[in-house]
Amino acid sequence: MMEAVVVDGVTKEFRLRHARSLKDLAVRRMRRQRVAERFYALDNVSVTVRQGEAVALMGMNGSGKSTLLKMISGVMRPDRGTVRVRGRVAGLIDVGAGLHPELTGRENVFLNGAILGMSEAEIRRKFDAIVDFSGVERFLDGQVKFYSSGMFMRLAFSIAAHTEPDVFLIDEVLAVGDPPFRRKCKERIRAMRAEGRTMVIVAHDIKMLTELCDRGLMMRGGQVAYDGDVNVAGEMWREDRRARRAGRTGQAAGEPVGRPG
Amino acid sequence: MTALTSAPLQEPDASGGLLEVFRRRYLLRLLVRRELRARYKSSVLGLGWSYVRPAIYFSVYFFIVGQVLGAGDKLEDFAVYLFSGMVLVNLFSDVLHSTTRSITGHAALVRKIFLPRELFPMASTLVSLVHFVPGLLILLGAGIAAGWTPSPGGLAAAAVGFAIVLLLALGVGLLLAAGNVFLRDLEQAVDVSSVVIMWSAPVIYPWTLVRDTAPAWLTDLYLINPLVTAVSLFQRGFWLPGAEAGFTFPPDLGWRALGSFVFAALVFAVGQRVFAVAQRRFGQEL
Numbered sequence: 001m002m003e004a005v006v007v008d009g010v011t012k013e014f015r016l017r018h019a020r021s022l023k024d025l026a027v028r029r030m031r032r033q034r035v036a037e038r039f040y041a042l043d044n045v046s047v048t049v050r051q052g053e054a055v056a057l058m059g060m061n062g063s064g065k066s067t068l069l070k071m072i073s074g075v076m077r078p079d080r081g082t083v084r085v086r087g088r089v090a091g092l093i094d095v096g097a098g099l100h101p102e103l104t105g106r107e108n109v110f111l112n113g114a115i116l117g118m119s120e121a122e123i124r125r126k127f128d129a130i131v132d133f134s135g136v137e138r139f140l141d142g143q144v145k146f147y148s149s150g151m152f153m154r155l156a157f158s159i160a161a162h163t164e165p166d167v168f169l170i171d172e173v174l175a176v177g178d179p180p181f182r183r184k185c186k187e188r189i190r191a192m193r194a195e196g197r198t199m200v201i202v203a204h205d206i207k208m209l210t211e212l213c214d215r216g217l218m219m220r221g222g223q224v225a226y227d228g229d230v231n232v233a234g235e236m237w238r239e240d241r242r243a244r245r246a247g248r249t250g251q252a253a254g255e256p257v258g259r260p261g
Numbered sequence: 262m263t264a265l266t267s268a269p270l271q272e273p274d275a276s277g278g279l280l281e282v283f284r285r286r287y288l289l290r291l292l293v294r295r296e297l298r299a300r301y302k303s304s305v306l307g308l309g310w311s312y313v314r315p316a317i318y319f320s321v322y323f324f325i326v327g328q329v330l331g332a333g334d335k336l337e338d339f340a341v342y343l344f345s346g347m348v349l350v351n352l353f354s355d356v357l358h359s360t361t362r363s364i365t366g367h368a369a370l371v372r373k374i375f376l377p378r379e380l381f382p383m384a385s386t387l388v389s390l391v392h393f394v395p396g397l398l399i400l401l402g403a404g405i406a407a408g409w410t411p412s413p414g415g416l417a418a419a420a421v422g423f424a425i426v427l428l429l430a431l432g433v434g435l436l437l438a439a440g441n442v443f444l445r446d447l448e449q450a451v452d453v454s455s456v457v458i459m460w461s462a463p464v465i466y467p468w469t470l471v472r473d474t475a476p477a478w479l480t481d482l483y484l485i486n487p488l489v490t491a492v493s494l495f496q497r498g499f500w501l502p503g504a505e506a507g508f509t510f511p512p513d514l515g516w517r518a519l520g521s522f523v524f525a526a527l528v529f530a531v532g533q534r535v536f537a538v539a540q541r542r543f544g545q546e547l
Contacts, residue, residue, distance in 0.1 A: 006270060014545065022446075051266075074273030074375035076544040085273045087266035089375075098374060100295060102302055111295060114288035115374060166266045 002086065004167050004198035005049040005072055010081035012042040012067055012222075041067040043222040044081070049167075051086070054189075054199040056209035056230050058237045059219035060244060065202050068219070069169050072200065087166025090116045092157060099156055101145035105136055108144055109159055116163045126162045133184070134158035154181055161188050168192060170201045186212060206234040274375055278537050281377040288376075292384040297391065311392040312399070315351060319344055326465050336467060336508070338407045338500065341400070345499040346464030346492040348396035349422065352389060353430045353488065354455040359385035360434030361441050361451045368547040378540040379533075382438045386431055404499045419498025421518050422491040428525035429487055432532035439539035442546050462488040463496075468511055484511050487521035494518055 015036040028035050042064045049055050057065045070076040071083045073091055098112040109130055113123040131137055134154045136147070144152060160168075170189075189212055193199060203209055209216070209230065216233025218226040220240070226233055282289060301307045322343055327333030336342050363381040364371060371378060441447040459465070468489065472480050483489060493510050501508070511517060 002267075003270065070544060072273060075371075075373060077274065077541045083273060084270040086270050087268045089273055091374075098370060100299075102299055103295060107295075111288075111291045114285070114291050115370070115376060120287045166268070 001050045001052065003048050004051045004053070004086050005047070005200070006082075006084045007045060007047040007068070007071065008082045008084075010042055010045045010068075010071060010078040010083060011040065012064075012071065012076065013038055013079050014041050040222045042071070042078070045222070045224055046081075047217065047224065047227070049198055049200065051198055052193070052196045053215060054193055054201065054213040056213035056216045056233065057200060057202045057219065058206070058209065058216060058233050060240050063219040064222040065219050066171060069171055069200060069202055072167070073169055085167055088117055088163075089167045089169065090160060090163040090165035091169030092160045092171065099144055099152065102143060104143055105140040105147070105155055108155065112156070112159045113163070116160060117165075118163055130158050130162050133161070133188070135181070150178060150181070157185060161185075161192070165197065167198045167200070170199065170203070172202055172204070206237055210234050274541075278377065279379050279383075279533060282379045282383050285377065285380065289380060289384055289387070292380060293387045293391070296384060296388045300388070312395050315347065315396050315399075318351075319347060322347070322465055332466060341403050341407050341409070342496060342500045343465065344396075344400050344403060345496050346462060348393065348400055349426055349492055349495045350459055350462055350464050350488065351396065352393045353426050354458055355389040355392060356386050356427075356430035356434050357437060357451050358455065359389055360431075361437040361448055364438045364543060365441050365445065365448075365547070371543050372547050378543060379435075379536065382431075382434055382536075386434065400499055409499065415498040415501070418494040418518070421522060422494030422498065425487055425491040425494070425518070425521045425525045428522070428529045432525065432528035432530070435529075435532035435536040439536045442539070442543055458488065461486060462492040464492060467508070468493065469509070484517070487524055490514070490517045490521040
């Protein structure tokens with residue numbers, strides 16, 4: 001099996017800017033306050049995903065899992081290290097980022113399909129399948145802003161799931177939607193796996209992750225804390241959550257919650 | 262069915278910049294259509310606004326500057342003169358206005374899905390060009406009514422003037438689009454500058470006014486502005502053939518056209534390069 005995703009020694013430093021306007025900058029400079037703070041979202045992370053693997057990415061908020069996913073999708077560049085991917089990457093990163101509320105469902109299928117890298121012919125060929133899977137036929141010619149959040153989600157997932165990417169990235173999408181649709185999503189993901197596609201999934205639903213994936217990657221503070229059996233990673237996640245909850249109730253303010261993403 | 266790809270391992274954001282935009286023409290077309298629709302959503306007049314806006318501007322300048330202040334007496338067919346410069350300068354300002362907002366306006370998309378980022382300023386520019394067409398048609402109609410007939414030389418001059426404006430606007434627009442990600446003030450600055458841009462070129466007044474009143478060095482400086490050359494070329498194309506003698510264009514217009522074109526191409530190259538480097542940080546800055 002060949003590698004599908006190679007993340008090699010990737011470090012990403014974020015600067016949390018306190019000031020953006022000139023006035024703020026000047027005031028902060030004069031008071032000798034810091035203009036920006038730095039922290040590592042990813043700290044020397046190396047991961048290799050082979051073709052056909054399904055990897056669950058776990059971790060608390062701010063552990064760097066979404067940043068890692070953004071690196072793989074190409075939205076962000078590493079400060080150090082390299083990310084390389086084989087074939088087409090597509091993903092559901094945040095719900096319906098590519099759906100435009102003013103356009104109808106039908107127009108969105110074409111626009112979002114094109115955004116995710118499909119050609120016009122490809123979208124036309126898959127149009128019926130996409131609509132059928134999403135179950136929003138009746139509202140196809142209505143503007144998406146009038147959709148319920150469930151319909152919105154279903155359409156977004158359906159478009160992305162039909163792009164036939166080589167590497168499919170899923171971030172926190174499966175949390176929404178009703179149980180029957182979630183079951184359908186899971187089936188679709190299994191079918192895509194059976195076709196040999198590579199998946200990287202971020203979710204807080206550990207039970208679902210352990211069902212869908214066999215490899216788990218647990219992230220803590222921008223580093224890979226564990227890489228192996230998905231059940232072990234899931235256990236570690238539960239531990240972290242317990243620790244965080246205990247920490248929150250134990251201390252008044254506690255440690256500031258890391259920036260999500 | 263097996264779907265294993267044997268494509269090489271590549272960086273996920275390895276895109277060919279502007280070339281990649283042409284490879285994704287279909288998406289570009291959809292983005293243009295979406296922007297057109299979004300701009301005129303739930304407005305009765307719709308695209309008709311692109312006729313109304315220039316018409317109003319035109320009327321104001323025509324009556325105030327042309328009739329009240331009397332510039333129209335000195336220039337034959339003042340209406341055509343005024344309009345030929347105005348459509349071109351409006352195109353320039355409009356491209357700057359919309360490209361500046363093109364990346365920040367699509368922040369949700371830029372932050373979440375990797376696309377060749379050049380797509381957005383390109384789509385904005387194309388939308389501006391769509392709005393330019395009605396103005397151009399009105400200009401042709403008015404020119405013909407004033408006795409203008411197309412000549413190869415005139416059309417060539419107009420084409421060069423158009424090319425200068427488009428290249429310059431795209432180049433500056435790419436710089437502004439990237440800059441606005443880091444410094445949102447640019448939006449306001451660009452809006453304010455549109456008035457300055459309008460008056461910096463001989464649109465409302467003849468360039469000879471500057472020659473006759475300003476010192477020589479200032480006139481030279483004024484004539485360096487590529488927009489002055491572009492506007493003169495456009496007037497040469499659409500206005501002069503219908504007007505009578507007694508008006509001279511800036512000296513060495515041919516050489517100025519060449520110089521301005523080279524300069525505009527240079528600005529475009531720099532803008533494209535800077536944008537390509539800056540876009541690597543869009544994902545985290547937005």
